[in-house]
Amino acid sequence: MDLLTALELTLRKARAHGGVVRGLHESAKLIEKRVAQLCTVTSQITSSLLRLSALITTSTCLLFQVPRPSANGLLCKIDSEGNARKVVGCSCLVVKDYGEDTTALNIVKKHIESN
Template identity: 40%
Template sequence: MDINTALPLVIRKPKVHGGLAHGLHEAAKAIEQHNAHLCVLADDCDQPDYVKLVKAPCADQNVKVPSAPSAKTLGEWAGLCKDRFEGKARKVVGCSCVVVKVWKHMDGSTFCFT
């Protein structure tokens, strides 16, 4: 199994339970609050400041940063699209960064979605 087959499976479960943060603002907030477990960055993100704003805090917090092939693919994995009945996505919105957050139970114990 390669990385491009595993990442959609890893992102699917937190997507259902609200454990995803997409976009720069939500991702930075989750990383700074020590709630990030994994941060996926799109390969076609051509803004160096955006990449620095994501990778620098991830390096400080020891959060792994794998890459997705494109922003449209990452948006589809994160559920930023409309699904047809046949299972094909349409109207996909691109997303350059997605963070899988650590979810905390009511008793204080932490749970990771991956």
């Protein structure tokens, strides 16, 4: 299983349990509360994302970078059949509850910790 597939499966499980928050403002609030477990941001850095990544370094949240905002949008809007729908760019999304421990989650965690 490759990394992006593992990330997609992890986010699908988290969405099923109501554990995914999208957007810069909502993500920052969860990171400040120390509730966030995983944060995916785009590699197209803006000043807001720089502040957010500085906030992440002070917390225990794991940071994962995706190549472009539409990739984050693809990951966070998946229907029950596994197809992406209504894809809109998303600069940041945060997982506050993984739902359950899966092999896909372990693959994502190992990749983040090794980098």
